[in-house]
Amino acid sequence: MTLTPPHRLLMGPGPISADPRVLRAMSAALVGQFDPVMTGYMNATQALYRQVFRTANEATVLVDGTARAAIEAAVVSLVEPGDRVLVPVFGRFGHLLVEIARRAGADVATVEAPWGQVVDPARVEEAVRAHRPKLVAVVQGDTSTTMCQPLAEIGEICARHDVLLYVDATASVVGNDLRTDDWGLDVVTVGLQKCLGGPSGSAPTTVSDRARAVIDDRKHVEQGLRTDDDEPTGTVIGSNYLDLAQILDYWGPRRLNHHTEATSMLYAAYECARIVLEDGLDATIERHRVAGAAMLAGVQGLGLTVFGDVAHKMHNVVAVEVPDAVVADAVRAAMLDDFAIEIGTSFGPLHGRVWRIGTMGYNARKDAVLTTLAALEHVLRAHGAAVPTGGGVAAALEVYAA
Numbered sequence: 001m002t003l004t005p006p007h008r009l010l011m012g013p014g015p016i017s018a019d020p021r022v023l024r025a026m027s028a029a030l031v032g033q034f035d036p037v038m039t040g041y042m043n044a045t046q047a048l049y050r051q052v053f054r055t056a057n058e059a060t061v062l063v064d065g066t067a068r069a070a071i072e073a074a075v076v077s078l079v080e081p082g083d084r085v086l087v088p089v090f091g092r093f094g095h096l097l098v099e100i101a102r103r104a105g106a107d108v109a110t111v112e113a114p115w116g117q118v119v120d121p122a123r124v125e126e127a128v129r130a131h132r133p134k135l136v137a138v139v140q141g142d143t144s145t146t147m148c149q150p151l152a153e154i155g156e157i158c159a160r161h162d163v164l165l166y167v168d169a170t171a172s173v174v175g176n177d178l179r180t181d182d183w184g185l186d187v188v189t190v191g192l193q194k195c196l197g198g199p200s201g202s203a204p205t206t207v208s209d210r211a212r213a214v215i216d217d218r219k220h221v222e223q224g225l226r227t228d229d230d231e232p233t234g235t236v237i238g239s240n241y242l243d244l245a246q247i248l249d250y251w252g253p254r255r256l257n258h259h260t261e262a263t264s265m266l267y268a269a270y271e272c273a274r275i276v277l278e279d280g281l282d283a284t285i286e287r288h289r290v291a292g293a294a295m296l297a298g299v300q301g302l303g304l305t306v307f308g309d310v311a312h313k314m315h316n317v318v319a320v321e322v323p324d325a326v327v328a329d330a331v332r333a334a335m336l337d338d339f340a341i342e343i344g345t346s347f348g349p350l351h352g353r354v355w356r357i358g359t360m361g362y363n364a365r366k367d368a369v370l371t372t373l374a375a376l377e378h379v380l381r382a383h384g385a386a387v388p389t390g391g392g393v394a395a396a397l398e399v400y401a402a
Protein backbone atom coordinates (compact mmCIF):
# COMPACT_ATOMS: atom_id res chain seq x y z
CA MET A 1 0.00 0.00 0.00
CA THR A 2 1.38 3.39 -0.95
CA LEU A 3 0.97 6.09 1.66
CA THR A 4 -1.29 8.74 0.18
CA PRO A 5 -2.88 10.54 3.12
CA PRO A 6 -5.92 12.61 2.10
CA HIS A 7 -6.00 16.38 2.31
CA ARG A 8 -7.02 17.48 5.81
CA LEU A 9 -7.37 20.83 7.50
CA LEU A 10 -6.41 20.02 11.10
CA MET A 11 -8.29 22.51 13.31
CA GLY A 12 -8.25 20.54 16.55
CA PRO A 13 -6.11 21.08 19.66
CA GLY A 14 -3.06 19.55 17.90
CA PRO A 15 -1.52 18.09 15.94
CA ILE A 16 -2.20 20.73 13.31
CA SER A 17 -1.33 20.70 9.61
CA ALA A 18 2.43 21.16 9.38
CA ASP A 19 3.79 24.17 7.53
CA PRO A 20 4.88 23.02 4.03
CA ARG A 21 8.28 24.62 4.65
CA VAL A 22 8.77 22.27 7.60
CA LEU A 23 7.83 19.23 5.55
CA ARG A 24 10.29 20.30 2.85
CA ALA A 25 13.05 20.75 5.43
CA MET A 26 12.41 17.22 6.69
CA SER A 27 13.06 15.74 3.28
CA ALA A 28 16.59 17.19 3.12
CA ALA A 29 19.53 14.74 2.92
CA LEU A 30 20.98 13.25 6.11
CA VAL A 31 24.47 14.02 7.36
CA GLY A 32 26.49 12.10 9.94
CA GLN A 33 25.94 12.60 13.64
CA PHE A 34 29.29 14.32 14.27
CA ASP A 35 29.74 15.86 10.82
CA PRO A 36 30.65 19.50 11.46
CA VAL A 37 27.70 20.42 9.29
CA MET A 38 25.39 18.54 11.67
CA THR A 39 26.93 19.93 14.84
CA GLY A 40 26.66 23.36 13.21
CA TYR A 41 22.94 22.76 12.67
CA MET A 42 22.63 21.67 16.29
CA ASN A 43 24.27 24.90 17.48
CA ALA A 44 22.08 26.96 15.18
CA THR A 45 18.96 25.20 16.46
CA GLN A 46 19.98 25.95 20.05
CA ALA A 47 20.43 29.63 19.20
CA LEU A 48 17.00 29.79 17.54
CA TYR A 49 15.24 28.18 20.50
CA ARG A 50 16.93 30.54 22.96
CA GLN A 51 15.01 33.26 21.14
CA VAL A 52 11.78 31.25 21.08
CA PHE A 53 12.03 30.64 24.84
CA ARG A 54 13.27 34.21 25.49
CA THR A 55 16.19 32.88 27.47
CA ALA A 56 19.94 33.12 27.74
CA ASN A 57 20.16 29.50 28.98
CA GLU A 58 23.16 27.79 27.43
CA ALA A 59 21.36 24.48 28.06
CA THR A 60 18.71 24.83 25.37
CA VAL A 61 18.37 21.62 23.36
CA LEU A 62 16.00 19.19 21.67
CA VAL A 63 14.79 16.08 23.43
CA ASP A 64 14.09 13.45 20.77
CA GLY A 65 10.53 12.28 21.23
CA THR A 66 7.13 13.88 21.47
CA ALA A 67 6.43 16.61 24.02
CA ARG A 68 5.78 14.02 26.70
CA ALA A 69 9.37 12.76 26.39
CA ALA A 70 10.69 16.15 27.42
CA ILE A 71 8.16 16.45 30.24
CA GLU A 72 9.36 13.12 31.56
CA ALA A 73 13.04 13.98 30.99
CA ALA A 74 12.61 17.17 33.02
CA VAL A 75 10.76 15.55 35.87
CA VAL A 76 12.83 12.36 36.22
CA SER A 77 16.07 14.35 35.95
CA LEU A 78 15.10 16.90 38.61
CA VAL A 79 13.22 14.69 41.05
CA GLU A 80 14.81 12.09 43.31
CA PRO A 81 12.77 9.50 45.16
CA GLY A 82 11.30 11.12 48.28
CA ASP A 83 11.53 14.69 46.95
CA ARG A 84 8.46 16.84 47.44
CA VAL A 85 6.76 18.23 44.33
CA LEU A 86 3.80 20.60 44.05
CA VAL A 87 1.57 20.53 40.97
CA PRO A 88 -1.11 23.17 40.31
CA VAL A 89 -3.71 21.15 38.37
CA PHE A 90 -6.34 22.74 36.10
CA GLY A 91 -6.74 20.05 33.44
CA ARG A 92 -5.56 16.75 32.05
CA PHE A 93 -1.92 17.70 31.57
CA GLY A 94 -1.61 18.71 35.20
CA HIS A 95 -2.68 15.19 36.11
CA LEU A 96 0.03 13.91 33.76
CA LEU A 97 2.66 15.87 35.71
CA VAL A 98 1.35 14.36 38.94
CA GLU A 99 1.59 10.86 37.49
CA ILE A 100 5.10 11.28 36.12
CA ALA A 101 6.35 12.84 39.37
CA ARG A 102 4.80 10.00 41.42
CA ARG A 103 6.45 7.41 39.17
CA ALA A 104 9.75 9.20 39.81
CA GLY A 105 9.14 8.54 43.51
CA ALA A 106 8.11 12.05 44.51
CA ASP A 107 5.80 12.97 47.35
CA VAL A 108 3.30 15.01 45.31
CA ALA A 109 0.83 17.61 46.53
CA THR A 110 -1.62 19.41 44.26
CA VAL A 111 -3.55 22.67 44.16
CA GLU A 112 -6.57 22.12 41.97
CA ALA A 113 -8.83 24.51 40.07
CA PRO A 114 -12.14 23.44 38.53
CA TRP A 115 -11.88 22.66 34.80
CA GLY A 116 -12.31 25.89 32.87
CA GLN A 117 -10.44 28.05 35.40
CA VAL A 118 -6.82 28.78 36.24
CA VAL A 119 -5.15 28.43 39.63
CA ASP A 120 -4.91 31.47 41.92
CA PRO A 121 -1.19 32.09 42.60
CA ALA A 122 -1.99 32.93 46.24
CA ARG A 123 -3.12 29.30 46.68
CA VAL A 124 0.14 28.14 45.12
CA GLU A 125 2.11 30.18 47.65
CA GLU A 126 0.05 28.77 50.52
CA ALA A 127 0.74 25.25 49.29
CA VAL A 128 4.46 25.99 48.85
CA ARG A 129 4.55 27.12 52.50
CA ALA A 130 2.70 24.03 53.69
CA HIS A 131 4.34 21.35 51.49
CA ARG A 132 7.86 22.85 51.13
CA PRO A 133 8.49 21.33 47.68
CA LYS A 134 11.80 21.10 45.84
CA LEU A 135 9.91 21.59 42.56
CA VAL A 136 6.71 23.22 41.37
CA ALA A 137 5.61 21.64 38.09
CA VAL A 138 2.89 23.38 36.11
CA VAL A 139 1.34 23.52 32.65
CA GLN A 140 1.10 26.91 30.94
CA GLY A 141 -1.62 26.18 28.38
CA ASP A 142 -3.69 23.10 29.12
CA THR A 143 -5.41 22.16 25.86
CA SER A 144 -7.85 19.91 27.72
CA THR A 145 -9.60 22.99 29.13
CA THR A 146 -8.05 25.75 26.91
CA MET A 147 -6.90 27.65 30.01
CA CYS A 148 -3.62 29.59 30.05
CA GLN A 149 -2.12 29.78 33.53
CA PRO A 150 -0.43 33.12 34.35
CA LEU A 151 3.15 32.28 35.35
CA ALA A 152 4.95 35.48 36.33
CA GLU A 153 3.60 35.43 39.87
CA ILE A 154 4.26 31.71 40.30
CA GLY A 155 7.84 32.41 39.16
CA GLU A 156 8.18 35.08 41.88
CA ILE A 157 6.77 32.72 44.50
CA CYS A 158 9.25 30.01 43.54
CA ALA A 159 12.15 32.46 43.61
CA ARG A 160 11.04 33.74 47.04
CA HIS A 161 10.91 30.23 48.50
CA ASP A 162 13.93 28.87 46.60
CA VAL A 163 11.87 26.28 44.75
CA LEU A 164 12.59 25.03 41.22
CA LEU A 165 9.90 25.73 38.61
CA TYR A 166 9.16 23.44 35.67
CA VAL A 167 6.69 24.47 32.93
CA ASP A 168 5.04 22.42 30.18
CA ALA A 169 4.45 25.07 27.51
CA THR A 170 3.86 22.60 24.67
CA ALA A 171 0.53 24.01 23.60
CA SER A 172 1.13 27.66 24.40
CA VAL A 173 4.62 28.50 23.11
CA VAL A 174 4.69 31.12 20.31
CA GLY A 175 0.88 31.38 20.45
CA ASN A 176 0.89 33.13 23.83
CA ASP A 177 3.51 35.13 25.71
CA LEU A 178 6.18 32.98 27.38
CA ARG A 179 9.19 34.55 29.10
CA THR A 180 11.54 31.98 30.52
CA ASP A 181 14.12 34.31 32.06
CA ASP A 182 11.88 37.25 33.02
CA TRP A 183 9.43 34.95 34.80
CA GLY A 184 12.08 32.79 36.49
CA LEU A 185 11.12 29.50 34.84
CA ASP A 186 13.85 26.91 35.45
CA VAL A 187 12.96 24.25 32.92
CA VAL A 188 10.53 24.72 30.04
CA THR A 189 9.64 22.03 27.52
CA VAL A 190 7.51 22.19 24.38
CA GLY A 191 6.64 20.22 21.24
CA LEU A 192 6.36 21.15 17.58
CA GLN A 193 2.81 20.11 16.76
CA LYS A 194 0.92 23.05 18.20
CA CYS A 195 1.72 26.70 17.48
CA LEU A 196 5.22 25.91 16.19
CA GLY A 197 3.61 24.39 13.12
CA GLY A 198 5.53 21.12 12.80
CA PRO A 199 4.88 17.42 13.33
CA SER A 200 5.18 15.80 16.74
CA GLY A 201 8.47 14.07 17.49
CA SER A 202 10.90 16.71 18.76
CA ALA A 203 10.68 18.49 22.09
CA PRO A 204 12.64 21.75 22.50
CA THR A 205 13.76 22.16 26.11
CA THR A 206 15.55 24.86 28.07
CA VAL A 207 17.27 24.46 31.44
CA SER A 208 18.43 27.25 33.76
CA ASP A 209 21.88 27.17 35.35
CA ARG A 210 20.45 26.42 38.78
CA ALA A 211 18.34 23.54 37.44
CA ARG A 212 21.34 22.29 35.52
CA ALA A 213 23.39 22.22 38.71
CA VAL A 214 20.73 20.01 40.33
CA ILE A 215 20.66 17.71 37.31
CA ASP A 216 24.45 17.53 37.00
CA ASP A 217 24.70 16.56 40.62
CA ARG A 218 22.88 13.38 39.60
CA LYS A 219 25.12 12.60 36.66
CA HIS A 220 25.84 8.92 36.15
CA VAL A 221 28.90 7.80 38.03
CA GLU A 222 29.28 5.06 35.42
CA GLN A 223 30.32 7.59 32.81
CA GLY A 224 33.63 7.85 34.61
CA LEU A 225 34.27 11.30 33.24
CA ARG A 226 34.36 13.22 36.45
CA THR A 227 37.19 13.90 38.82
CA ASP A 228 36.76 12.79 42.42
CA ASP A 229 36.22 16.28 43.75
CA ASP A 230 33.09 16.80 41.67
CA GLU A 231 31.69 13.34 42.18
CA PRO A 232 27.90 13.62 42.06
CA THR A 233 26.07 13.23 45.35
CA GLY A 234 22.55 12.64 44.01
CA THR A 235 20.99 9.32 43.08
CA VAL A 236 21.31 8.02 39.53
CA ILE A 237 18.55 9.33 37.22
CA GLY A 238 15.99 6.57 36.70
CA SER A 239 16.05 6.72 32.91
CA ASN A 240 18.90 6.43 30.48
CA TYR A 241 17.23 7.79 27.35
CA LEU A 242 15.60 10.68 29.21
CA ASP A 243 18.62 11.51 31.39
CA LEU A 244 18.94 15.26 30.84
CA ALA A 245 22.49 15.26 32.23
CA GLN A 246 23.57 13.00 29.38
CA ILE A 247 21.41 14.78 26.80
CA LEU A 248 22.96 18.13 27.78
CA ASP A 249 26.45 16.63 27.53
CA TYR A 250 25.64 15.38 24.05
CA TRP A 251 24.57 18.89 23.00
CA GLY A 252 27.37 20.58 24.94
CA PRO A 253 30.98 21.23 23.92
CA ARG A 254 32.08 17.69 24.85
CA ARG A 255 29.49 16.15 22.49
CA LEU A 256 29.45 12.94 24.51
CA ASN A 257 27.61 10.33 22.50
CA HIS A 258 24.20 9.49 23.94
CA HIS A 259 21.49 8.79 21.34
CA THR A 260 21.78 9.58 17.63
CA GLU A 261 20.16 12.97 17.15
CA ALA A 262 16.95 12.51 15.11
CA THR A 263 18.27 14.39 12.10
CA SER A 264 15.05 14.91 10.12
CA MET A 265 13.23 16.02 13.27
CA LEU A 266 16.05 18.47 13.99
CA TYR A 267 15.55 19.88 10.49
CA ALA A 268 11.85 20.23 11.32
CA ALA A 269 12.48 21.92 14.67
CA TYR A 270 15.02 24.26 13.07
CA GLU A 271 12.61 25.30 10.33
CA CYS A 272 9.68 25.75 12.78
CA ALA A 273 11.75 28.22 14.80
CA ARG A 274 13.01 30.00 11.69
CA ILE A 275 9.47 30.57 10.42
CA VAL A 276 8.45 32.08 13.77
CA LEU A 277 11.54 34.27 14.10
CA GLU A 278 11.44 35.48 10.50
CA ASP A 279 7.94 36.82 11.14
CA GLY A 280 8.98 37.85 14.66
CA LEU A 281 7.99 36.27 17.93
CA ASP A 282 5.63 39.12 18.86
CA ALA A 283 4.04 39.10 15.40
CA THR A 284 3.51 35.33 15.64
CA ILE A 285 1.82 35.64 19.03
CA GLU A 286 -0.32 38.46 17.61
CA ARG A 287 -1.29 36.30 14.60
CA HIS A 288 -2.47 33.63 17.06
CA ARG A 289 -4.31 36.24 19.13
CA VAL A 290 -6.21 37.54 16.11
CA ALA A 291 -7.02 34.08 14.71
CA GLY A 292 -8.21 32.96 18.15
CA ALA A 293 -10.33 36.09 18.59
CA ALA A 294 -11.87 35.54 15.15
CA MET A 295 -12.69 31.89 15.89
CA LEU A 296 -14.14 32.87 19.28
CA ALA A 297 -16.32 35.57 17.71
CA GLY A 298 -17.28 33.15 14.95
CA VAL A 299 -18.56 30.37 17.20
CA GLN A 300 -20.39 32.95 19.31
CA GLY A 301 -21.82 34.36 16.06
CA LEU A 302 -23.22 30.89 15.41
CA GLY A 303 -25.02 31.14 18.73
CA LEU A 304 -22.74 28.62 20.45
CA THR A 305 -21.61 28.88 24.06
CA VAL A 306 -17.89 28.94 24.89
CA PHE A 307 -16.69 26.78 27.79
CA GLY A 308 -14.48 28.15 30.55
CA ASP A 309 -13.11 31.49 31.71
CA VAL A 310 -12.66 33.32 28.40
CA ALA A 311 -10.41 35.94 30.04
CA HIS A 312 -7.81 33.19 30.67
CA LYS A 313 -8.28 31.28 27.42
CA MET A 314 -5.21 30.41 25.36
CA HIS A 315 -5.18 32.37 22.10
CA ASN A 316 -4.91 29.23 20.02
CA VAL A 317 -7.80 26.99 21.07
CA VAL A 318 -11.43 27.44 22.01
CA ALA A 319 -13.76 24.97 23.75
CA VAL A 320 -17.30 25.11 22.40
CA GLU A 321 -20.28 23.58 24.20
CA VAL A 322 -22.14 21.03 22.11
CA PRO A 323 -25.75 22.20 21.51
CA ASP A 324 -28.44 19.86 22.84
CA ALA A 325 -29.87 19.24 19.36
CA VAL A 326 -26.76 17.43 18.04
CA VAL A 327 -24.50 14.47 18.85
CA ALA A 328 -20.92 15.68 19.37
CA ASP A 329 -19.13 12.88 17.53
CA ALA A 330 -21.60 12.86 14.61
CA VAL A 331 -20.84 16.52 13.94
CA ARG A 332 -17.10 15.88 14.07
CA ALA A 333 -17.49 12.96 11.66
CA ALA A 334 -19.46 15.09 9.18
CA MET A 335 -16.86 17.88 9.39
CA LEU A 336 -14.21 15.32 8.48
CA ASP A 337 -16.15 13.36 5.85
CA ASP A 338 -17.76 16.27 4.01
CA PHE A 339 -15.21 19.05 4.48
CA ALA A 340 -11.95 17.24 5.40
CA ILE A 341 -11.77 19.43 8.50
CA GLU A 342 -10.76 17.93 11.83
CA ILE A 343 -12.00 19.52 15.04
CA GLY A 344 -11.26 18.09 18.47
CA THR A 345 -13.22 16.05 20.93
CA SER A 346 -12.57 16.35 24.67
CA PHE A 347 -11.37 14.23 27.55
CA GLY A 348 -12.67 13.23 30.94
CA PRO A 349 -15.47 15.37 32.34
CA LEU A 350 -15.81 17.30 29.07
CA HIS A 351 -16.11 14.33 26.70
CA GLY A 352 -19.21 14.71 24.51
CA ARG A 353 -19.90 18.10 26.07
CA VAL A 354 -17.43 20.32 24.22
CA TRP A 355 -15.54 20.43 20.96
CA ARG A 356 -12.12 22.00 20.88
CA ILE A 357 -11.24 24.09 17.85
CA GLY A 358 -7.65 25.17 17.37
CA THR A 359 -6.09 27.98 15.37
CA MET A 360 -2.43 27.13 15.62
CA GLY A 361 0.81 27.46 13.72
CA TYR A 362 0.30 27.22 9.97
CA ASN A 363 -3.48 27.08 10.50
CA ALA A 364 -3.72 30.31 12.51
CA ARG A 365 -4.82 31.74 9.17
CA LYS A 366 -7.81 33.78 8.08
CA ASP A 367 -8.90 31.38 5.33
CA ALA A 368 -8.63 28.39 7.68
CA VAL A 369 -10.75 30.17 10.31
CA LEU A 370 -13.44 31.22 7.81
CA THR A 371 -13.58 27.84 6.06
CA THR A 372 -13.99 26.05 9.39
CA LEU A 373 -16.80 28.37 10.50
CA ALA A 374 -18.64 28.05 7.18
CA ALA A 375 -18.43 24.26 7.31
CA LEU A 376 -19.46 24.14 10.97
CA GLU A 377 -22.53 26.25 10.25
CA HIS A 378 -23.60 23.89 7.50
CA VAL A 379 -23.01 20.72 9.51
CA LEU A 380 -24.77 22.05 12.62
CA ARG A 381 -27.84 22.97 10.60
CA ALA A 382 -27.85 19.63 8.79
CA HIS A 383 -27.77 17.92 12.21
CA GLY A 384 -30.75 19.87 13.48
CA ALA A 385 -29.26 22.85 15.36
CA ALA A 386 -30.75 26.26 14.66
CA VAL A 387 -27.82 28.49 13.63
CA PRO A 388 -27.95 32.00 12.15
CA THR A 389 -27.12 32.08 8.43
CA GLY A 390 -23.62 33.42 7.88
CA GLY A 391 -23.35 34.41 11.54
CA GLY A 392 -20.01 32.73 12.15
CA VAL A 393 -18.12 33.96 9.10
CA ALA A 394 -19.50 37.50 9.46
CA ALA A 395 -18.43 37.78 13.10
CA ALA A 396 -14.94 36.44 12.32
CA LEU A 397 -14.54 38.85 9.41
CA GLU A 398 -15.40 41.73 11.73
CA VAL A 399 -12.48 40.75 13.95
CA TYR A 400 -10.17 40.72 10.93
CA ALA A 401 -11.52 44.10 9.77
CA ALA A 402 -10.95 45.72 13.19
Ligand SMILES: *Cc1c(COP(=O)(O)O)cnc(C)c1O
Nearest residue numbers: 066067068093141143170171191
Ligand atom coordinates in the same frame (compact mmCIF):
# COMPACT_ATOMS: atom_id res chain seq x y z
C1 LIG B 1 -0.56 18.66 23.28
C2 LIG B 1 0.11 18.72 24.57
C3 LIG B 1 1.14 17.83 24.88
C4 LIG B 1 1.52 16.82 23.85
O1 LIG B 1 2.38 15.80 24.24
P1 LIG B 1 2.83 14.77 23.11
O2 LIG B 1 3.70 13.83 23.81
O3 LIG B 1 3.53 15.55 22.05
O4 LIG B 1 1.58 14.15 22.59
C5 LIG B 1 1.78 17.98 26.10
N1 LIG B 1 1.40 18.93 26.98
C6 LIG B 1 0.39 19.80 26.70
C7 LIG B 1 0.01 20.84 27.68
C8 LIG B 1 -0.29 19.71 25.48
O5 LIG B 1 -1.29 20.52 25.21
